[in-house]
Ligand code: SF4
Ligand code: SF4
């Protein structure tokens with residue numbers, strides 16, 4: 099326990115840890131000290147002078163954000179002299195600040211506006227002309243309006259420290275200081291938008307949100323990003339059924355303020371003009387729109403006939419649909435259609451993973467563990483590209499707790515900048531690379547091992563055996579690609595008990611029905627069966643949908659409720675933010691089909707299905723209040739032997755700017771110029 | 784980018800002066816020395832210093848933007864720096880600067896067409912006791928009057 103000191107703030111006796119920052123101690127005791135530049139996640143700056151407080155026996159006002167508390171300190175945070183100083187600081191900050199609040203994106207949620215409102219600086223003694231600089235566009239998503247900038251350096255630190263990119267700096271000095279991008283007149287960076295959201299004022303604005311709306315005219319819908327498997331909470335700003343922005347400024351969810359370019363901007367696929375909005379039937383003239391009732395009855399008839407005739411089904415599920423949908427689909431296939439041929443594109447070897455972990459109940463690392471653990475070993479994955487949030491967690495752990503980072507990868511990765519050991523291996527040589535670090539790892543207090551699809555089957559068992567042999571607590575993250583890859587596995591969208599894998603289904607010449615839900619298996623493969631009746635549920639007319647007899651327009655994750663499970667096995671709730679006319683959620687489609695076929699598969703409401711999941715799926719008996727209130731509930735590992743599955747496992751190796759076939763329909767992801775991977779080539783910077 | 788052996792030696796010593804992981808501190812001295820040899824702080828130099836001090840080029844760029852004695856464009860062979868800060872101002876620094884402008888026909892941070900002279904209005908050089916002061920390259924000149932400065936400039940012209 100750290101040494102405690104007694105101090106007095108605004109007449110209240112307070113105990114605090116010696117050396118803690120005054121601003122934090124005040125906050126913890128419900129006393130707000132206004133601040134612009136101070137940010138608890140990043141290094142101290144003391145640039146804005148907004149946090150001035152009066153400390154007795156100290157001749158001048160002190161900055162609360164860098165002053166450590168000490169025994170006997172008597173502090174006043176709201177005395178007249180403090181208020182006067184704050185007013186003065188604000189008067190200076192407004193010297194060149196334009197008075198364009200009425201059109202500024204930040205108006206209504208601007209920290210400067212709030213402070214001026216509270217402390218006043220309604221009059222200015224400055225008569226000089228305001229120094230004006232025109233607004234600049236640095237990338238499709240980042241705009242900079244220098245006169246609004248109050249030079250708090252938050253953006254610079256967020257980019258440097260939080261993102262590990264370092265694309266922003268300060269040019270010039272004094273009154274003409276300006277934030278500058280790394281390429282002189284434009285940015286080459288992650289395009290994550292963290293700098294925009296952390297800006298207390300409207301100096302950095304977002305390409306997709308700027309001048310779209312006033313903040314108070316939006317609904318704020320907290321849901322889970324539908325792109326990669328990390329499961330970041332993104333709060334979608336919705337105005338009249340249109341999503342206009344994504345952020346996580348309220349810091350709810352596992353990701354704190356973090357979002358990558360996909361979570362913050364790539365919601366625009368929702369209203370892409372090519373979204374399917376009506377069921378379609380393949381005719382001689384191509385796909386023609388038909389009504390929902392006709393489509394459902396045609397499919398139900400065909401499914402029913404095939405069941406009666408003992409025909410062969412193949413079902414391919416999705417990496418993006420909800421747990422409820424996956425659960426219902428698996429049930430539909432097994433109980434309704436009587437088939438075991440159900441699978442999805444598997445991107446990590448979860449079957450071997452869970453089997454190897456059976457009997458080790460505490461071996462799944464949560465996303466929070468990555469931030470708290472003493473040592474992290476990354477094997478065979480470029481996290482900054484493929485799992486941006488996990489990469490962010492590791493950097494934060496390094497900054498705040500000095501975590502020991504090890505990277506065993508085939509090329510340079512961003513983790514090299516934090517690593518105490520970077521081991522370069524040929525693909526396939528990962529285990530040897532891991533082995534080479536044995537002695538160092540043994541000396542760690544505890545460890546999380548994060549590994550990609552290079553580690554599967556036998557190699558995965560060896561890796562877990564290696565972890566066991568270290569003699570320290572070890573947890574694991576088995577990387578998978580997409581927002582509900584983990585859920586698809588856990589809900590049993592799998593060719594268990596002798597079912598055919600995805601590849602085997604496509605190769606079966608006698609297949610009667612292929613039912614594809616939110617997947618694109620025919621993108622790089624051909625369907626062997628010439629007679630197969632193909633039904634596809636999707637957002638877009640994918641390569642697979644183009645070959646379908648009937649296509650059903652599905653709702654995306656941002657248009658539905660339900661739950662998803664992230665790469666760390668944490669269950670979180672989706673909340674519908676938008677509506678697209680003509681679409682239905684996959685769950686509703688399953689329900690309608692079941693009804694039409696006269697099957698009794700239970701109620702198809704997300705909450706009801708989730709209840710059933712909690713009762714029947716191993717490890718999913720998670721506390722309902724956590725999930726219901728938007729928290730992340732950890733699942734347990736399966737804990738029991740898991741049989742091996744047929745079929746292949748391969749990550750799609752998406753980059754920061756792609757996400758399977760979805761990214762094709764995001765204008766933002768297509769507009770940014772960073773070529774995938776280029777940013778991290780060379781010296782790993 | 785490599786520098787003269789003498790400079791390389793200075794840099795090697797310089798980098799050893801800082802504790803491990805603090806090579807960033809060498810950015811300013813390295814730039815100053817290198818500027819004298821290279822003539823100005825160009826892009827190539829920025830990148831080289833960034834590499835040697837293990838920071839990003841942007842972080843070196845920030846420093847170059849901040850310090851007025853670092854020049855992105857080459858200055859004249861004789862860089863005339865006239866102080867107009869308080870002490871010099873009180874005893875004629877402003878007039879001195881104005882007359883220098885007239886004499887050379889150039890303004891702040893400009894270079895004469897022949898590349899021989901450049902002019903800069905600078906802040907305090909620590910020569911207040913001998914104000915008004917002028918610094919030409921690294922040589923100080925004390926109690927300077929417009930006439931003295933004119934003579935000085937003429938003598939430099941003749942010296943060529
Ligand atoms: S968008 Fe992200 S990576 Fe780019 S400058 Fe801003 S914080 Fe840095
Ligand atoms: S752009 Fe915003 S975050 Fe960056 S320094 Fe200026 S005010 Fe602060």
Ligand code: SF4
Pocket residue numbers: 323324325326327328329330356357358359360361362485486487488
């Ligand atoms: S890291 Fe993954 S989950 Fe998080 S915002 Fe990016 S794509 Fe979405």
Ligand code: FES
Pocket residue numbers: 132133134135136143144145146147148149150161162163164
């Ligand atoms: S918050 Fe303390 S100086 Fe900015």
